[in-house]
Amino acid sequence: MKNKLSRFAVPYEIWMAIFVVAPIVIMVVYAFTSQNGGFTLENFIKMGGYTEVFLRSFKMALVATAVCLLIGYPVSYYMSREGKGFQRIAMVLIMLPMWMNFLLRTYSWITILDNNGLLNQLFQRIGLITLYNNITGRELTFFPMLNTQGAVVLGMVYNYLPFMILPIYSVIIKLDHSLLEAARDLGANSATVFRKVILPLSLPGVLSGITMVFVPSVSTFAISQMLGGGTELLLGDLIERQFLGGAYNPQLGAAISLVMMVIVVVCMLVMNRFGEGEEQAVML
Amino acid sequence: MSKELIRLHDLCMAYDDELVLDHINLYINDSEFLTLLGPSGCGKTTTLRIIGGFTTPTSGDVTFDGVRINDVPPHKRQINTVFQKYALFPHLDVFENVAFGLRIAKVPAKEIEERVMEMLEVVSLKGFERRRVDQLSGGQQQRVAIARALVNRPKVLLLDEPLGALDLRLRKDMQIELKRIQQQMGITFIYVTHDQEEALTMSDTVVVMDKGRIQQIGTPEDIYNEPKNAFVADFIGESNILNGTMVRDGVVRMYRKEFPCVDRGFAPNEPVDVVIRPEDIDIVPVEQGQLVGTVTNVTFKGMQYDIIVDLGGFKWLIQTTDHSPEGTQVGVKIDPDGFHIMKKSEYSGLFGDYSSYSEEYEELADVSALEEEESGDEE
Numbered sequence: 001m002k003n004k005l006s007r008f009a010v011p012y013e014i015w016m017a018i019f020v021v022a023p024i025v026i027m028v029v030y031a032f033t034s035q036n037g038g039f040t041l042e043n044f045i046k047m048g049g050y051t052e053v054f055l056r057s058f059k060m061a062l063v064a065t066a067v068c069l070l071i072g073y074p075v076s077y078y079m080s081r082e083g084k085g086f087q088r089i090a091m092v093l094i095m096l097p098m099w100m101n102f103l104l105r106t107y108s109w110i111t112i113l114d115n116n117g118l119l120n121q122l123f124q125r126i127g128l129i130t131l132y133n134n135i136t137g138r139e140l141t142f143f144p145m146l147n148t149q150g151a152v153v154l155g156m157v158y159n160y161l162p163f164m165i166l167p168i169y170s171v172i173i174k175l176d177h178s179l180l181e182a183a184r185d186l187g188a189n190s191a192t193v194f195r196k197v198i199l200p201l202s203l204p205g206v207l208s209g210i211t212m213v214f215v216p217s218v219s220t221f222a223i224s225q226m227l228g229g230g231t232e233l234l235l236g237d238l239i240e241r242q243f244l245g246g247a248y249n250p251q252l253g254a255a256i257s258l259v260m261m262v263i264v265v266v267c268m269l270v271m272n273r274f275g276e277g278e279e280q281a282v283m284l
Numbered sequence: 285m286s287k288e289l290i291r292l293h294d295l296c297m298a299y300d301d302e303l304v305l306d307h308i309n310l311y312i313n314d315s316e317f318l319t320l321l322g323p324s325g326c327g328k329t330t331t332l333r334i335i336g337g338f339t340t341p342t343s344g345d346v347t348f349d350g351v352r353i354n355d356v357p358p359h360k361r362q363i364n365t366v367f368q369k370y371a372l373f374p375h376l377d378v379f380e381n382v383a384f385g386l387r388i389a390k391v392p393a394k395e396i397e398e399r400v401m402e403m404l405e406v407v408s409l410k411g412f413e414r415r416r417v418d419q420l421s422g423g424q425q426q427r428v429a430i431a432r433a434l435v436n437r438p439k440v441l442l443l444d445e446p447l448g449a450l451d452l453r454l455r456k457d458m459q460i461e462l463k464r465i466q467q468q469m470g471i472t473f474i475y476v477t478h479d480q481e482e483a484l485t486m487s488d489t490v491v492v493m494d495k496g497r498i499q500q501i502g503t504p505e506d507i508y509n510e511p512k513n514a515f516v517a518d519f520i521g522e523s524n525i526l527n528g529t530m531v532r533d534g535v536v537r538m539y540r541k542e543f544p545c546v547d548r549g550f551a552p553n554e555p556v557d558v559v560i561r562p563e564d565i566d567i568v569p570v571e572q573g574q575l576v577g578t579v580t581n582v583t584f585k586g587m588q589y590d591i592i593v594d595l596g597g598f599k600w601l602i603q604t605t606d607h608s609p610e611g612t613q614v615g616v617k618i619d620p621d622g623f624h625i626m627k628k629s630e631y632s633g634l635f636g637d638y639s640s641y642s643e644e645y646e647e648l649a650d651v652s653a654l655e656e657e658e659s660g661d662e663e
Contacts, residue, residue, distance in 0.1 A: 186385035
């Protein structure tokens with residue numbers, strides 16, 4: 001039976017077709033096109049030279065996702081156990097940075113991590129740098145923090161942490177309290193209740209959190225440019241250069257994007273298989 | 285004959301100054317089927333949660349086998365619970381749900397297998413081991429919940445309105461099933477319900493509760509035949525409750541007439557509540573009646589007619605197999621053992637008049653329609 005309301009979806013369908021489906025088709029076409037317009041696989045062959053960038057991007061995105069999970073899960077868990085008032089305040093604090101412009105948020109980290117930035121000034125004041133020099137016998141005037149892989153991962157974690165916390169929190173908060181009581185009733189102490197009931201039942205939230213952190217992390221270019229100083233080239237940077245930079249080559253850019261997309265989709269499929277049976281919350 | 289297992293001593297429970305349990309004293313024997321019966325908000329579920337260890341009483345003690353267990357957490361009590369909405373683990377199949385407690389107790393795998401299968405046999409769920417729990421019907425989920433609790437061989441099983449979500453037919457079957465399991469395994473059952481019929485069908489002992497207090501403790505027959513006050517009389521079955529005066533032993537006066545009865549032990553001329561069950565009243569020709577009234581309403585109920593008779597402004601409910609048309613004058617006759625005399629209580633005058641008969645029945649009809657809707661959702 002055709003749903004009568006389905007015609008209200010028409011504008012969205014058009015939108016999807018123009019701004020989602022069409023660009024993907026264009027990207028695929030570009031990826032298999034040479035600069036003078038013929039069919040070619042050269043773009044993909046050329047990509048072999050960038051294996052290192054691929055590996056680095058996925059490694060850093062994985063690290064950022066892992067850190068987000070390590071911070072995000074305990075935060076979500078303890079938040080869900082606190083009172084309603086605390087939960088509301090915590091939620092606002094977590095969301096607050098997201099209401100600020102993404103670039104502004106990331107720029108502000110530059111002033112914090114800079115060689116003469118807030119952190120280094122603080123370390124200087126409390127004598128940490130002198131102490132470090134005395135111990136190691138070096139002559140540092142600051143700790144180099146900006147333009148490192150660590151700074152890029154920090155930027156990713158800072159920007160995407162809410163996307164880890166929110167889905168996990170919303171799954172845990174909806175857990176039926178009687179399930180926890182049932183587990184205790186059947187002889188489980190707090191640790192066992194967590195391991196055998198809360199953790200498995202919150203997996204859907206964890207999976208969607210991982211998805212929502214990993215995907216933007218692996219494709220980011222703004223964070224790596226601002227906090228990595230362009231020294232650590234990531235996939236996002238590489239793609240951007242093919243379109244905007246001096247290395248103008250949209251065909252290659254499209255090919256890299258396509259390969260990245262395929263890898264991400266495959267990762268997600270594998271992960272969702274892993275969490276099979278728990279699929280209801282993955283689409284949060 | 286049987287030995288005492290659990291004792292509640294002067295149990296009080298207050299939430300924000302609101303007294304939910306008011307000095308509950310109760311003992312529960314080994315292998316007994318005891319039912320806590322009362323309307324919602326009477327404190328029966330709170331009592332159950334205190335026994336299970338999920339709620340700490342404000343004051344008073346719970347003892348188990350003579351040992352005070354107030355501070356023993358639920359997972360260390362030899363008590364298991366069947367929760368109102370079953371609380372089955374959605375991420376585990378039927379087998380693993382039932383095996384949950386045994387796995388935590390680190391029972392050897394082979395024994396787990398045997399005990400789970402044996403338990404599934406008891407609740408007639410053999411062959412469902414690998415089903416997901418959300419693929420089961422309400423009745424099947426119910427039985428998984430019972431198996432999951434019983435497989436741990438608890439001393440006591442707590443059941444919190446376990447049949448509330450099932451339809452009438454299934455509920456009746458499960459009542460018999462539960463009673464059978466209880467007798468077969470010799471476990472103490474503490475059962476919470478608001479359904480008086482369920483309580484009477486299954487229990488060895490019924491505890492009627494209201495407003496956080498125990499109103500009466502007794503066998504189902506005691507509770508039905510000898511209610512202690514107007515609340516119990518009204519809550520268990522149908523009752524006509526009238527004001528009367530106990531003239532002397534064996535004689536009660538109401539409607540300015542004296543009636544012979546079998547009750548004794550009241551002070552001379554003590555004001556009392558008189559309970560007359562609708563099925564203990566005979567409709568007779570006017571000239572043979574002890575009292576005469578007018579039929580105002582007749583409802584066919586299948587087994588019998590519910591007839592409302594106006595006797596001097598007070599409306600009586602009479603259940604009889606003989607039809608009397610509306611508007612006729614009838615005589616009413618009650619045998620001496622049809623009277624039950626109760627001392628006056630705070631509930632006197634609140635119950636037992638059928639003036640609002642039709643509205644009350646409409647309300648009941650609404651509730652049952654709602655229940656049907658709910659059980660329909662379960663399917």
